[in-house]
Amino acid sequence: MRLELADITKTHPGGKRAADRVSMEIGPGVLGLLGPNGAGKSTLMRVLATVTRPTSGRVTWNGTDIVARPAALRRVLGYLPQDFGVYPDLSAREFLGYLAAVKGLTGRSARARVEELMRLVNLQEAGNRPLGAYSGGMRQRVGIAQALLNDPWLLIVDEPTVGLDPEERMRFRNLLGELAHDRIVILSTHIVSDVEAVAEDIAVLADGRLVRRGAPEELLRAVDGRVWEATVPAHALAGLRSRHLVGRVARSAEGVRARILSDAPPAPDAVRIRPDLEDAYLHAVRSAAASAAGRDGGRAAPAAGTLR
Numbered sequence: 259m260r261l262e263l264a265d266i267t268k269t270h271p272g273g274k275r276a277a278d279r280v281s282m283e284i285g286p287g288v289l290g291l292l293g294p295n296g297a298g299k300s301t302l303m304r305v306l307a308t309v310t311r312p313t314s315g316r317v318t319w320n321g322t323d324i325v326a327r328p329a330a331l332r333r334v335l336g337y338l339p340q341d342f343g344v345y346p347d348l349s350a351r352e353f354l355g356y357l358a359a360v361k362g363l364t365g366r367s368a369r370a371r372v373e374e375l376m377r378l379v380n381l382q383e384a385g386n387r388p389l390g391a392y393s394g395g396m397r398q399r400v401g402i403a404q405a406l407l408n409d410p411w412l413l414i415v416d417e418p419t420v421g422l423d424p425e426e427r428m429r430f431r432n433l434l435g436e437l438a439h440d441r442i443v444i445l446s447t448h449i450v451s452d453v454e455a456v457a458e459d460i461a462v463l464a465d466g467r468l469v470r471r472g473a474p475e476e477l478l479r480a481v482d483g484r485v486w487e488a489t490v491p492a493h494a495l496a497g498l499r500s501r502h503l504v505g506r507v508a509r510s511a512e513g514v515r516a517r518i519l520s521d522a523p524p525a526p527d528a529v530r531i532r533p534d535l536e537d538a539y540l541h542a543v544r545s546a547a548a549s550a551a552g553r554d555g556g557r558a559a560p561a562a563g564t565l566r
């Protein structure tokens with residue numbers, strides 16, 4: 259199982275280059291595709307799901323060019339798009355039965371597969387209720403079930419945890435982790451904790467470009483020794499942000515405790531701390547923006563930061 263992207267560029271009508279020469283090789287397991295809103299995640303997912311064609315570049319599935327021959331991938335593909343919609347009056351069983359028929363599964367084997375998936379996503383009990391009455395998390399589970407109807411080798415899920423409560427989110431991530439044992443799962447999100455829990459492989463996209471790729475430990479290494487913590491009075495936070503790249507902040511009785519990315523101590527009482535993946539992600543995105551601004555002659559000025 260191997261999915262390869264070579265120099266994928268997608269320019270939307272109107273000129274927006276949402277994917278900019280993206281190249282990567284993807285094997286079994288969970289690939290977490292992380293990027294801020296508008297980074298081009300959905301565009302890239304749609305190219306991989308053969309919903310849209312790249313402007314240039316090649317995508318191959320086990321050596322077959324899927325831009326020229328999309329059917330080779332579609333047979334083994336499961337896709338949960340970001341804007342997944344359901345028919346509110348159908349029950350989950352009816353809806354999945356209908357989609358099974360669309361995918362060519364009928365009769366007893368279709369019914370058996372639908373029941374198997376209802377069990378997998380834990381919807382057996384609610385399966386006869388209309389989808390319009392489902393919570394966001396339940397609807398996403400139906401979305402995953404429909405993506406698994408054909409037992410795909412490649413499962414693509416685009417921002418699946420948006421709108422889920424913390425418990426639903428955790429359950430959903432665990433399910434994706436289990437599914438990745440013997441297939442490729444590509445999970446796109448802008449929420450670091452979504453990928454932290456399940457992805458052994460992370461790709462960071464920013465402004466259409468692949469700016470980092472590697473195991474979580476590799477991403478963490480890039481910020482090793484460069485993350486600090488300091489507590490400042492609440493009114494000093496804006497000043498700190500103007501001088502440094504500030505990550506997560508937390509209120510405390512003494513003021514605001516802030517994580518700061520900087521090569522040198524950002525404040526006299528700052529303490530060096532162990533980086534986490536959110537620090538590494540912030541660093542990847544901001545340093546990409548800074549070098550893009552450099553290429554741009556400073557026109558697209560980056561947010562403040564002391565990192566190069």
Ligand SMILES: Nc1ncnc2c1ncn2[C@@H]1O[C@H](COP(=O)(O)OP(=O)(O)OP(=O)(O)O)[C@@H](O)[C@H]1O
Pocket residue numbers: 270271272274275276293294295296297298299300301302417448
């Ligand atoms: N069909 C389209 N026509 C024109 N521009 C588009 C189209 N689809 C996406 N874009 C633009 O391409 C860029 C990347 O969008 P995309 O949806 O791929 O990003 P994303 O990382 O998935 O972000 P989000 O999480 O907000 O969906 C954005 O600037 C977006 O406005």
